[in-house]
Amino acid sequence: MAQEESPEYDVLIVGGGGAGLRAAIAAYETNPNLKIAVISKVYPMRSHTVSAEGGAAAVIKPDDSLDDHCYDTISGADWMCDQDAVESFVNEAPNELLQLEHWGCPWSREADGSVAVRPFGGMKIKRTWYASDKTGFHMLHTLFQTSLKYDPIQRYDEWFVTKLLVEDGRCQGVVAIELATGRIEPILAKSVILSTGGCGKIFPFTTNANIKNGDGMSLAYRAGIPLKDMEFIQYHPTGLPFTGILITEASRAEGGHLLNKDGYRYLQDYDLGKPEPKPVLRSMELGPRDRLSQAFVKEQERGGTMAGEYGHYVHLDLRHLGEKIIDSRLPFVRELCAKYENIDPVTDLIPVRPVVHYMMGGISTDIDAATVLPGVYSAGEAACVSINGANRLGSNSLTEILVFGARAGKNAAAFALEQKEASSGLQAQVEDERNRLAKLMLGEGTESIAGLRKEMHDTMEEGAGIYRTRDSLAASGQKVRELQERVVNVKVSDASHTFNTDLTAAIELTYMLDGAEAIIASALLRDESRGSHQRSDFPERDDDKFLQHSLAYREPGGSPRIEYQPVSITRWPPAKREYGQQKG
Amino acid sequence: MAEETITIEVLRYLPENGAEPEFQSYDVPLRSDWVVLDALNHIKDHIDGTLSYRWSCRMGVCGSCGMMINGEPVLTCAAFLTKYAPGPIRVEPLAHFPVVRDLVTEVTDFVDKLKHVKPWVVREEDKPLEEGEFKQTPAELSDFKSYTMCINCMLCYSACPVYGLEPGFAGPAALALAQRYNLDNRDEGNDERMARLSNDEGIWSCTMVGECSEACPKDVDPAGAIQRYKLAGAAEWWKSFITRKGK
Amino acid sequence: MESKTGYTLHHPKWHRDAKPIFWWVKRWVYIGFIFRELTSVAVAYSAILMIILYRSVQSGPEAYAQMLECLSHPVMLVINVLALGAVLYHSITWFNLSPKAMVVRLGDWRVPDLMIAGGNYAGWFLISAVIAAAYILG
Numbered sequence: 001m002a003q004e005e006s007p008e009y010d011v012l013i014v015g016g017g018g019a020g021l022r023a024a025i026a027a028y029e030t031n032p033n034l035k036i037a038v039i040s041k042v043y044p045m046r047s048h049t050v051s052a053e054g055g056a057a058a059v060i061k062p063d064d065s066l067d068d069h070c071y072d073t074i075s076g077a078d079w080m081c082d083q084d085a086v087e088s089f090v091n092e093a094p095n096e097l098l099q100l101e102h103w104g105c106p107w108s109r110e111a112d113g114s115v116a117v118r119p120f121g122g123m124k125i126k127r128t129w130y131a132s133d134k135t136g137f138h139m140l141h142t143l144f145q146t147s148l149k150y151d152p153i154q155r156y157d158e159w160f161v162t163k164l165l166v167e168d169g170r171c172q173g174v175v176a177i178e179l180a181t182g183r184i185e186p187i188l189a190k191s192v193i194l195s196t197g198g199c200g201k202i203f204p205f206t207t208n209a210n211i212k213n214g215d216g217m218s219l220a221y222r223a224g225i226p227l228k229d230m231e232f233i234q235y236h237p238t239g240l241p242f243t244g245i246l247i248t249e250a251s252r253a254e255g256g257h258l259l260n261k262d263g264y265r266y267l268q269d270y271d272l273g274k275p276e277p278k279p280v281l282r283s284m285e286l287g288p289r290d291r292l293s294q295a296f297v298k299e300q301e302r303g304g305t306m307a308g309e310y311g312h313y314v315h316l317d318l319r320h321l322g323e324k325i326i327d328s329r330l331p332f333v334r335e336l337c338a339k340y341e342n343i344d345p346v347t348d349l350i351p352v353r354p355v356v357h358y359m360m361g362g363i364s365t366d367i368d369a370a371t372v373l374p375g376v377y378s379a380g381e382a383a384c385v386s387i388n389g390a391n392r393l394g395s396n397s398l399t400e401i402l403v404f405g406a407r408a409g410k411n412a413a414a415f416a417l418e419q420k421e422a423s424s425g426l427q428a429q430v431e432d433e434r435n436r437l438a439k440l441m442l443g444e445g446t447e448s449i450a451g452l453r454k455e456m457h458d459t460m461e462e463g464a465g466i467y468r469t470r471d472s473l474a475a476s477g478q479k480v481r482e483l484q485e486r487v488v489n490v491k492v493s494d495a496s497h498t499f500n501t502d503l504t505a506a507i508e509l510t511y512m513l514d515g516a517e518a519i520i521a522s523a524l525l526r527d528e529s530r531g532s533h534q535r536s537d538f539p540e541r542d543d544d545k546f547l548q549h550s551l552a553y554r555e556p557g558g559s560p561r562i563e564y565q566p567v568s569i570t571r572w573p574p575a576k577r578e579y580g581q582q583k584g
Numbered sequence: 585m586a587e588e589t590i591t592i593e594v595l596r597y598l599p600e601n602g603a604e605p606e607f608q609s610y611d612v613p614l615r616s617d618w619v620v621l622d623a624l625n626h627i628k629d630h631i632d633g634t635l636s637y638r639w640s641c642r643m644g645v646c647g648s649c650g651m652m653i654n655g656e657p658v659l660t661c662a663a664f665l666t667k668y669a670p671g672p673i674r675v676e677p678l679a680h681f682p683v684v685r686d687l688v689t690e691v692t693d694f695v696d697k698l699k700h701v702k703p704w705v706v707r708e709e710d711k712p713l714e715e716g717e718f719k720q721t722p723a724e725l726s727d728f729k730s731y732t733m734c735i736n737c738m739l740c741y742s743a744c745p746v747y748g749l750e751p752g753f754a755g756p757a758a759l760a761l762a763q764r765y766n767l768d769n770r771d772e773g774n775d776e777r778m779a780r781l782s783n784d785e786g787i788w789s790c791t792m793v794g795e796c797s798e799a800c801p802k803d804v805d806p807a808g809a810i811q812r813y814k815l816a817g818a819a820e821w822w823k824s825f826i827t828r829k830g831k
Numbered sequence: 832m833e834s835k836t837g838y839t840l841h842h843p844k845w846h847r848d849a850k851p852i853f854w855w856v857k858r859w860v861y862i863g864f865i866f867r868e869l870t871s872v873a874v875a876y877s878a879i880l881m882i883i884l885y886r887s888v889q890s891g892p893e894a895y896a897q898m899l900e901c902l903s904h905p906v907m908l909v910i911n912v913l914a915l916g917a918v919l920y921h922s923i924t925w926f927n928l929s930p931k932a933m934v935v936r937l938g939d940w941r942v943p944d945l946m947i948a949g950g951n952y953a954g955w956f957l958i959s960a961v962i963a964a965a966y967i968l969g
Contacts, residue, residue, distance in 0.1 A: 042638075042640060042646075042648065043648075043691070043695065043736075045646075045647065045735075045736050046638075046640050046641075046646045046647060046648050047646075048640070048641070048646075050641065050645050050646050050735075051641050051643065051645055051646070095713050098713050098716065098717060099713060101717045101718065102705065102710070102711060102713070102717075102718070102770070103704065103705055104704065104705040104765065104768060104770060104771070106725060106728075106729060106732045106768075107717075108722075108725075109720055109721060109722050109725055110722075111721065111722065112719070112721070113719030113720050113721045113724070114717060114719065115717050134645070134733075137645055137735070138732060141732070141734075141736075145698070145703040145704050145761075146704045146705075148698065148699045148703060148704065149702075149704045157692075157695070178841075180684055180690075180843050181841045181842060181843055182840075182841060183841045209640040209641040209642070209646060210639055210640050210641075210642070211640045242617055243642055243643065244642075245642075245643050336643065339644060339662045340619070340642070340643055340644065340661060340662060341617055342616055342617050342664055342666070449629075449633070450629035450630060492633075493632075493633035493634060494633055494634040494636075496598060496600055496634065496636075496685070497600070497840060497841065498598070498599050498600065498636075498684060498685040498843065499636045499684055499685045499686070499688045500636070501628075501636050501637070502628075502633045502634060597846050599838045599843065599844040599845075599846070600838050602838060604846075605846055655857070655858075679848075682845035682846065682847045683845060683846040683847075684843060684845060690843075690845055723936075726941075727934075745850075745854065745855065745861060745864075748850045748854070749850055791864075791868065792928060793860075793861070793864045794860075794864075795860060795861075795864075798860075805931075807931060808931040808932075811928060811931040811932035812931070812932050812933075812934060814932065815932045815933065
């Protein structure tokens with residue numbers, strides 16, 4: 001891609017995962033004459049959508065109803081989601097999944113050839129479409145391959161965005177580094193969609209891939225767009241400690257036990273039912289994700305967990321199921337353990353611990369995927385509409401990337417059609433950005449990237465983990481502020497212009513620190529416990545004060561300022577979130 | 585007690601300094617749960633920040649971290665150090681691709697080849713969404729399911745000597761992808777794809793070495809896909825031959 | 832295909848390794864593959880020999896006798912034994928590959944690879960047996 005002039009697009013999509021690709025196709029379908037580009041720091045098929053296993057929820061079977069899907073989503077979210085957004089999401093979900101079926105997604109099937117659905121945690125009824133246990137992988141590849149059909153969709157693969165260009169009150173493009181050559185170029189656009197995924201890598205133990213550093217969140221934050229509900233972070237109770245590889249809920253549904261260091265099924269001590277010979281739904285190991293993660297922390301405090309090189313852990317025991325069941329029902333679990341962690345669940349106990357899985361919060365958008373900054377849209381895990389509230393319902397996220405990806409694409413296209421040419425003052429900003437990056441590459445700093453990253457990991461785990469208190473958050477907040485000041489002096493040891501991953505790692509670290517600061521500031525002010533946000537000092541939900549979204553704005557000095565915005569309630573007034581007991 | 589270590593020899597290439605690629609050795613801890621990718625990350629974080637390579641998911645599904653280890657193309661996230669102990673372990677960029685830097689290869693050619701095979705559902709007429717899903721029985725799905733499992737890691741291209749000798753060859757993953765759509769009952773693009781691929785840069789270049797299927801970490805069996813494709817191609821040729829004669 | 836242009840800022844200079852002529856001696860699999868490819872020469876040779884033999888039969892008993900004499904020369908015997916071995920190897924690899932190219936379905940049941948290859952072998956032996964029987968029964 002060797003244009004001399006700055007390229008100019010109508011719609012520029014940052015991030016080539018599921019949401020970004022869906023947005024690109026939607027923009028094309030809105031108007032095939034638009035100039036569309038997708039810019040991504042990795043080749044699109046490497047995006048983290050690829051790792052999602054479970055499935056995508058949408059109402060399609062006659063015994064299901066849209067209202068049920070709404071209710072499951074809203075109650076799962078502990079009433080923190082916007083109900084108008086949830087309703088649109090649920091309404092548009094079936095067609096989006098159907099569209100993907102028409103594009104060739106290999107959905108698993110019933111014997112009669114119709115799409116198969118399966119049950120998923122927190123759902124009253126079977127509604128999850130799946131493609132074996134690799135749903136995200138198949139969705140991403142289907143979207144990527146289908147996107148190849150549209151010649152006007154230009155791709156900038158392995159370009160790393162460092163800045164949004166904002167002039168005359170609207171966003172007009174980005175500055176990005178072409179990794180292969182080190183060129184730093186402006187890519188102008190009338191509208192920009194941020195679909196860069198979450199920021200799980202802020203935490204030491206996560207299922208997230210290495211690329212998930214909250215790039216888009218930070219880009220938006222620095223451009224004055226608030227980050228919404230950043231304190232809500234979903235943990236998955238059974239990840240492998242070192243790699244964060246997720247061991248699916250199915251392993252517990254098949255009868256796997258969680259054992260403490262004495263081989264005791266400790267969940268029975270945390271109000272999760274009594275051990276039965278056969279697995280019982282919503283009891284013991286099949287309790288909700290957040291409750292299991294919280295029980296782990298309590299057990300750790302009691303001294304029942306084991307300390308390993310990669311933090312504390314407990315054991316998942318599948319041995320009693322025998323090789324036959326493991327091979328027939330859980331082959332992927334055995335494969336993952338063997339291939340990537342060197343253990344065999346048939347003979348070995350699997351070390352597991354709660355790991356950060358998903359960011360409910362993100363770039364604050366409205367129901368049309370638009371942000372407060374004209375010209376900037378966002379979709380996917382990067383965004384917060386919000387339909388996930390305080391706790392995302394399993395298998396809603398893959399549907400979300402389609403529904404809101406398409407909405408972002410359509411609305412960004414419509415916005416672009418109304419805009420005039422780019423402002424003239426952009427070049428100065430581009431030069432400033434070039435100078436900033438050149439200075440970073442001089443390698444004159446003294447702080448090590450890995451060192452700062454480790455300090456960030458430690459303090460986030462310590463102060464902003466599964467259970468938080470005002471003191472722990474305040475201490476971590478102070479620490480992250482200190483890291484923000486030190487990261488200015490980070491050392492980039494690689495001076496090469498060719499594929500300089502040391503430079504990108506340094507910039508990613510600054511992105512993560514922005515996310516970390518927003519998380520802590522939002523969590524510190526939320527004096528209640530709701531969904532995934534658990535405050536030991538405020539164990540109850542407080543609807544009077546906190547049925548509100550938090551909005552983290554970046555102050556000129558860099559620290560966050562928190563404002564609040566009411567949650568939109570339409571048809572489902574807040575009620576108690578019921579888990580653990582039998583219910584409809 | 586000193587921790588046991590293992591030596592990793594990495595092929596380094598930096599275009600700026602004008603030199604040919606050279607091996608550089610690093611000693612890393614030999615841990616039973618570490619894969620070669622973990623060793624590279626250790627080097628990057630603690631020994632030499634200038635080492636460049638691609639990686640992301642560390643669970644064998646994103647397809648980024650394929651490299652040559654001791655001459656074999658593998659995913660480094662699934663290659664335990666202990667398997668290669670006592671070492672040394674030679675790590676090189678994937679064979680047959682131009683090297684951009686260190687372990688980073690040029691893959692635009694591969695992505696262009698994917699596009700060349702028209703990897704999307706080709707229909708004369710799109711089916712309206714209101715008509716619901718296409719029916720596809722589990723048996724129909726299983727016809728092409730294994731070919732959908734390709735993660736585009738490109739190990740098969742490094743294993744394929746034909747691609748090494750003739751870079752114009754569409755290659756195993758792209759041809760398997762073509763078959764994936766050809767065999768999907770929702771697709772009507774067989775003829776278009778056959779026109780593009782029944783030639784010297786397509787299926788007929790494959791000489792059935794079979795190493796692509798050996799290297800594949802996802803059991804896609806591209807070699808099998810191409811042989812099936814050849815059979816279909818030959819049948820097509822005979823059909824057109826006979827109908828031409830008949831006229 | 833080594834790129835000759837020097838590195839300039841912001842223009843990539845890729846490194847390309849040329850494949851050496853003897854690339855295939857590095858691995859047994861590749862050696863086996865090259866050997867299999869070479870056996871096609873033997874297949875071609877056998878076909879040509881067949882045609883020559885057929886022509887000599889057509890040209891009368893004298894030409895046929897001359898041909899037989901030529902074939903019984905020790906050098907020819909060695910060549911033909913080697914060719915037979917190569918053709919056999921070629922056929923076996925071919926039959927073993929056949930399940931890869933042919934997917935046979937009977938209703939919902941996919942015929943296993945072993946049976947497809949087995950069917951090919953059975954056909955081969957059957958035809959050989961018929962020819963042998965025709966020869967013996969004369």
